[in-house]
Amino acid sequence: MTIALIDANAFYVSCELLFQPWLRGRAAVAASNNDGCVVSRNDEAKRLGIKMGTPVFELRELVRRGEVTVFSSNYELYQSLSNRVMAILQEQAPRVFVYSIDEAFVDLAGVSDPEGWSRMIQQQILRSVGLPVGVGIGPTKTLAKLANWAAKRWKSRTGCVVDLRDPGRQEKLLRYAPAGEVWGIGPRLSKRLAEDLKIDTAWQLASADPKHLRRHFNVNVERTARELLGTACFPFQDAGPERKQMIISSRSFGNKVHALEDLQEAVAGFVSTAAGKLRSQGSLANCIQVFAKTSPFSAGEQYSGSRILAMPYPADDTRDLLRAALTGLKALYRPGYAYAKAGVILSQFAERGTITGDLFAPRPRPNSERLMAVMDAINLREGRGTVRFARERPVGAWSMKRELLTPAYTTSWQGLAKVSCQPARSA
Template structure:
């Protein structure tokens, strides 16, 4: 067994799988989940792929044919997906020594030193996630994170043959997989980079593993060099127990309809500030600047175009939604111009730092303890009863400018009034 062992657990078509959990009748039905404003496909099941549905396909172009073939489309239900993700990660964390949540639907686990048969352990993890959450997964196991990712690709690519679990800690199995895997399937190698590698006759993962690392570093970068070393079985990337705090926090949304008047744009900006500040407090940070910007659609030649932003300094580092909203709305007043059809607003929190990392000026104002208590109560109520339960008065409950989500499912796990109800006959 190698000195280090990693596993990558990845949910299959995660958004679609979340929708299926609460609708067993959709188990074999083609499903797609759409981006904001029901724009394009961002998740698809194997059945949808079999119909030729491409990732990123515009919904308005494929809807009629897709639904005629028996397919079902859903608007993105981020509250549901986020809650289901937490459930999946909680199950994995209970079964492995260490965990790194890599994205909403995948996580790396450290299995170094585990005495249990690794293939059996992978199958136990997969079975328990399915039993507890209803979400199908693939598990890849290897001596580096890159090889674990590659094993996961194989687990999904040949799911019937592998049962959704592939262990390539054995060198002979690893060599076979590297030889049959196109280089573009290697973690971090996209289509453009793959084209350049093809010019160097590097067409498979095995070719990349055997390439001269000094040449890769000189012609590309150190990241590709490390990828090649990881394919050789040399760990270059460690497990990150916790993601570092973000240096910027952004909340940006397309409006569900074009907005011409200032009043609804003010509501949208206030809502985006509230969400950004939630994220800010969740990582224990405060911000020193806020940037607010608005723009029209940029691709319709028949519409006049306009885009502008304003950067505002806070009087002191803060995480208070009320203060940051007031400044953002002042900035919006400066940049708004009548006569345009606005399609999007953005709020960006800048110059972030953790509490205690900045030196307070003895003579400058600072955020009060009362403000911190108010924000703590706000977050506690929303965490318990659902986001938006308590919100600034300038943020409406059901805004007319909200994202178009005509096909959204119920919030089965996050809204009390939308829980499934079982009635006895």
């Protein structure tokens, strides 16, 4: 099997610079919700020493001196451009698994020249959408991910395409790459690997005893090690080692919230987001937790409330999860407080297709799976929130701050660039 991982370079920032080309070659970053911290940065920002997660307020002096431009995250724009990229992949590849807003795995079965195809798709996306992408090729999803990392790390030498099908090239990269750069490992797990098993590189991870890795960590670490050796362990249409066992959707509010109705609107949006993530990885939730709290930095009286509710049956239907969350929110709500944050946590997952029915438990809604699939498909194609439940409101007192937001260039008539023409002056 040959798999390619297509990943947009500095996706959020690249989307912004596409409509502000005069900023190309200058440092730029995109901020998280409420303009909190850096979540995307271009190479010029990296050279200034700006790291992912840097609080935006720490960049004020650089902004004042004109050394960096900061954008609020324009999710509507990013999703629109992501849809265009994914549409090109769907047209040009036999099978595509959209992994995230800026990443997709592509099955290259039947493609005689994977590297040539990758450079073709790279140019087509750049020409049609205007976004640069990197491509990693390998016999497994984990090796394709690692190849993509190498493609971006040495982009001037690789042209942002790396083919890891050759075993010799695999070993060379595995001996160099830190274990923390392997898909599903990350900083925390790589620290444990180094401390407990003296594993520092991807090659050492691949060479470790798989059974020992399973006993010491979990089955996903074992599968990751096997994938590094070329054995496919994660199905193509699967979230892989990053399949979550808990999904959290929460946010600090742009303004303090006092009314229960405003809290309900915010929580409804969080439930919708969490339910979508749950369905995307093929899981069902047995438990939902809802919480709301005041700011620990405010001078007023503090309050933090939480409720955990068991679902009557494993569910991924937004309606079922929303009913439970609003029941919990009503129970924890206390009037008179200025709420600064709320959220929901889904947990105790079961996988769809593995559930044994309970004769005495309530039955799931008829046609639930089909309805949610249609709703997800429309929102993916037309933009998040195109189809939503009445309890959700796109804007409210709780909405996040986006003081540096650019126009919705591709999804709103008001966001279109304006061109004014004046008659030429006569000599």
